[in-house]
Amino acid sequence: MKKLALAIFGLTVFFSGCKSSKKSSVNFIPDNLTEKFYWSPAEISGRHFDKAAMYLPISFDTVSEIHYSQFDLGSDATILYQNNLKSITEYNYLKLDSLSDANTERPLFMIKSVELNIGKINFGKRNVLGFYNYGEPIARKKNASVSENSLGTIGADIVQNKLLVINFPNQTISFFDSTNSTLEKYFSFIKCKIENNRIMVPIMVNGKTHYFMYDTGSSLFPMMTSFNNWKEITTQKINDTLSVTNFGNPVIMVGSNSSKEINIGMNSLADFDVYYAKDNNFDKMFEQLKCDGIIGNAFFFNKTICIDFKTKRFGIAK
Secondary structure, eight states, rough: OOOOOOOOOOBBBBOOOOOOOOSSTTTTTTGEEEEEEEEEEEEEEEEEEEEEEEEEEETTTTOOOEEEEEOOOOSSOEEEEHHHHOGGGGGGGGEEEOOOOSSSSSSSEEEEEEEEEEETTTEEEEEEETTTTOOOOOOOOOOTTTTEEEEEEEEEGGGGEEEEEEHHHHHEEEEEEOOOOHHHHHHEEEEEEEEEEEEEEEEEEEEEEEEEEEEETTSSSSSEEEEHHHHHHHHEEEEEEEEEEEEEEEEEEEEEEEEEEEETTTTOSOOEEEHHHHHTTHHHHHHTTTEEEEOOOOTTTTEEEEEHHHEEEEEEEO
């Protein structure tokens, strides 16, 4: 059997609708293509963050009970956590096939040909991966938070060959199979790259193009990059230090205010914080991902964006 070489980095830093359908707040998007997403708060380094992680409602097959998973475009694949999943008796029928020859750090299983639903939106039958002996059992208690009711992460695999619209002010996410003239007029697009399912956005700094991966699993940081890039982009005066974890591994993030204006297509951004990982913990990861760093949700909290995985574009509402 051919070895399964999976590049699952999981960059979750903990930290055609019918005419009769109703319309969402962006009036060209039908409600049947749209789901609400939920923010999970967190206490990190003694500080409170309201928007630490994005979660979407998820279910499988015909199970009606809704659980949640973190929406993480930094992960090339959707990953379930065995300890979370096995605590839900409705899913005890699912067969977990071991992937003993997978080239990954953690033991993997696969659930084959299962119907995946994000809220009311069906994504068809899929093979879904999972980590053995990972996660925490779900306590089925009243008023549990989305993070306490999570099955794992929803990765970039489910949006390949689709267009994704994220309306941050209204906390909605919409999925399209194809574009339309209204959508094309609504967003200002730039061409991007896709590396192993992940979107790489070109960002101009000092007239030079850098490629940053856009990661919905990174909500705390507007921008993360290598120490060398950090020195070039910032004042180098440290104004923030955060202790976070990346899949259980502690990482110290060091921040400074930007000294340069950057451009994403026609959009200019200035006066934001840029972080690097102390001890250069992420430099090898950036090299493997073929990017200069990561941009997160914090850049777009007051915007609506479109990620076109079908034709490799990134758009910001005009």
